[in-house]
Amino acid sequence: TKKWILAKKFDGKPKNDDFKLVEEELPPVKDGEVLLEALYFSVDPYMRGHDLSGLIGHQMIGSQVAKVSESKHKDYKSGDLVVGYFGWRSHTIYQADKPAGTDDTKIKPYKLPDFHGLSPSLALGVLGMPGNTSYFGFLELCKPKAGETVVVNAAAGAVGMHVGQIAKIKGCRVIGFAGSDDKVEWLKKEIGFDAAYNYKTVDIDKALAESAPNGVDCYFDNVGGEMSSTVIRRMNLFGRVSVCGSISTYNDDVKPKATLVQEKVIGNQLKIEGFMVYRWQDRWQEGIKQNIQWIKEGKLKYQETITNGFENIPQAFIDLLDGKNIGKAIIKA
Ligand code: NDP
Numbered sequence: 142t143k144k145w146i147l148a149k150k151f152d153g154k155p156k157n158d159d160f161k162l163v164e165e166e167l168p169p170v171k172d173g174e175v176l177l178e179a180l181y182f183s184v185d186p187y188m189r190g191h192d193l194s195g196l197i198g199h200q201m202i203g204s205q206v207a208k209v210s211e212s213k214h215k216d217y218k219s220g221d222l223v224v225g226y227f228g229w230r231s232h233t234i235y236q237a238d239k240p241a242g243t244d245d246t247k248i249k250p251y252k253l254p255d256f257h258g259l260s261p262s263l264a265l266g267v268l269g270m271p272g273n274t275s276y277f278g279f280l281e282l283c284k285p286k287a288g289e290t291v292v293v294n295a296a297a298g299a300v301g302m303h304v305g306q307i308a309k310i311k312g313c314r315v316i317g318f319a320g321s322d323d324k325v326e327w328l329k330k331e332i333g334f335d336a337a338y339n340y341k342t343v344d345i346d347k348a349l350a351e352s353a354p355n356g357v358d359c360y361f362d363n364v365g366g367e368m369s370s371t372v373i374r375r376m377n378l379f380g381r382v383s384v385c386g387s388i389s390t391y392n393d394d395v396k397p398k399a400t401l402v403q404e405k406v407i408g409n410q411l412k413i414e415g416f417m418v419y420r421w422q423d424r425w426q427e428g429i430k431q432n433i434q435w436i437k438e439g440k441l442k443y444q445e446t447i448t449n450g451f452e453n454i455p456q457a458f459i460d461l462l463d464g465k466n467i468g469k470a471i472i473k474a
Contacts, residue, residue, distance in 0.1 A: 142167050144230035145454055147196045154392050154462065155189060160201065160455040167234055175217045177207035177225075177233045179451075182472040183265035184458040190391040201229040201454075204270065206253065206261050214238070217252075224264045225250025229454050231474065248422055257433060260445075266299050266469030267436070267443040270418060273428035274385060275303035277421040280311075282383035282414050283359035287312030290353045292372050294340065295363035295388060297324035299469035302332055303432075304361045306441050309333050313359070316352050318345065318368065320464040327467065332442060345371045356380075364389045370400035376411055384415040392462065444468025 148161040170176050183204045196202070205228075209221040214237045217223075226247045227233040235250065253264055266272060278300075285291060291308040295301045296317025305328070308315040317328045317337040328337040336352035338345070345368055349357065356377035362369050365387030373382065390396055406413065421428065435441035446466040448457040454472050461470040 142230060142232035143451060144228070145201045146199055147193055147201055148198075150194055150197060151189065151392075153394070155455070155459055157455050157459070162452065167232055170211050170213050170234060172213050173236060173238055175209050175214050175223075175235050175237060176211040177223060177227065177235050178210045179205045179207045179227070179231050179233070179474050180222075181206040181262040181265055181474065182229060182451075182454055183270075184454065184461050184470050184472065185270070186386060186388050186391060186461065188458060189462055190387070202226065203228055204265055206264050207233065222253040222261050222264075223250050224253055224269065231451055248419065248425060251425075254426060254429060257437065259433070259436065262445060262447070262471050262473070263443065265471060266445060267303060267441070268429050268432055271299035271469060272303060272432045273421060273425060274418040275300050275307060276428040276432060277424070278383050278385050278416050278418060279304045279307055279359075279361050281421070282416060283361060283381045285311045285313050285359050288314075289358035290314045290316065290355065291359040291361065292316045292318070292349070292353070292357050293361040293363070294318040294368060294372075295386070296328055296334065296337060297321075297467050298363065299466075300385060301361075301363055302328070302444065302468055303441070305332060305334050306435075308359070310435065310440050314353075316349070316357075318348075318364075324467060340368060346375070349375045359383070361385060362387075366390055367400060370402050373402040373411070373413075374405050376405065376409055378409045380409060380411045382411060382413040384413060388462075445471050448472045450474075 143164050145160050204226050207223050209217050291313045293301050293304045297319040305315045305317050314335045317334045318340040322339050325337040325339050328334040338348045357375050358377050358380050360372050360382045362384050363386040366389035444467050451474050457472050
C-alpha cells in the first residue's frame with residue numbers, strides 16, 4: 142500500500158516537500174477485518190488549520206470513499222462502499238467491530254447510503270461532511286427566516302455554495318464573496334446568488350452598502366479576519382453569525398489581532414456562535430437525506446473539482462488553500 146506522511150511542520154503555505162510518499166506491506170486480512178481500496182480522497186481546509194505537529198512522520202489525516210476488496214466480516218462484502226477517516230492511504234485494513242475512538246472529531250466509518258444513482262464521491266462533499274456543515278451549521282445557528290439577508294464567504298467553495306443555496310431555499314436574499322471574477326459570475330448565473338463580489342478587488346464595506354442597504358441578518362463565516370469585522374459592523378438587530386471557519390488565518394503562525402466589533406455585537410444584540418459539524422453526528426444521515434432530496438428536486442446544485450491520481454493529493458491540498466477549486470476538492474485514486 143501507498144501512503145502520504147507529513148514530513149515536516151508547515152511553514153506558512155503548505156508545500157509539496159512537506160509531504161512524503163511511502164510504501165508499506167499490509168498483513169493478511171484476519172477474521173473480523175476488511176480490506177479497503179480507496180476510490181476518492183477528500184482534501185479539506187482543516188488539514189491546515191489543525192495543529193498537526195503530532196503527525197510529523199505519521200500518515201496524513203482525511204476522509205475517503207473506499208471499496209471493500211476482501212472481507213472477513215459478516216456485515217461487509219466485496220464491492221461495498223465505505224466512507225471513513227482512513228487518511229491519505231491507498232489501502233486500509235479496517236477492523237469493523239473496533240469501538241469508535243474517544244476522538245469525537247471524527248465520524249465512525251459507515252457504508253455508503255443509497256445515493257439514488259449520484260456519484261459516490263459526493264459522500265466527501267455535498268452528501269457528507271461539508272454538506273452537513275452547511276445544512277446544520279447554517280440552519281441550526283443562523284435560523285434564517287424568509288426575506289432576511291444572508292452573507293456567506295468562501296462562497297464558491299464546497300460549504301459556501303451550499304449555504305447560499307439553502308438560504309435561497311429558505312426564501313432569503315444571499316450575498317457571496319469569493320476570490321475570482323469567474324467564481325463571482327458563476328455564483329450569480331449558475332448558483333442563484335442575488336449578489337456576489339470578488340473580495341480581492343472590491344471594497345467589502347461598499348459592496349455591502351450596495352447589495353444589503355437594509356443590513357445583514359445572517360452571516361455564515363468561513364473566512365474570519367478583517368472581512369468578518371466589516372460584515373459584522375453591517376449587521377441588524379438580533380443578527381446571527383455562524384462561525385464555521387477562519388481560512389484567512391490558517392497559514393499564519395502569528396494570528397492577527399482582532400478588530401473590535403464588540404460595540405456592534407452589544408448594540409445590535411447579535412448572537413455569534415462557533416461550531417464543529419460533529420455536534421450533529423447523531424443526525425448525520427438526516428442531513429444527507431435532505432440534501433439528496435434537494436438535489437433530486439433541482440433545488441440544490443453541486444460542483445466538484447477533481448484531481449486525478451494518488452500522487453497528486455498534496456498538490457490538490459495546496460491548490461485548495463490557494464482557491465483553485467470551485468465546489469468540493471476531490472482526488473480520484
Ligand atoms: P472550500 O471548498 O471553501 O475551499 C477553501 C476556499 O477558501 C478556497 O477555494 C478559497 O476560495 C478560500 N480561501 C482561501 N484562502 C482565503 C483567504 N485568505 N480569504 C478568503 N478566502 C480564502 O473549503 P470548504 O468548503 O471545505 O471549507 C470552507 C470553510 O469551512 C473553511 O474555513 C473550513 O475550515 C470550514 N469548515 C468548518 C467545519 C466545522 O465543523 N466548523 C467543517 C467543514 C469546513 P477563494 O477563491 O474564494 O479565495
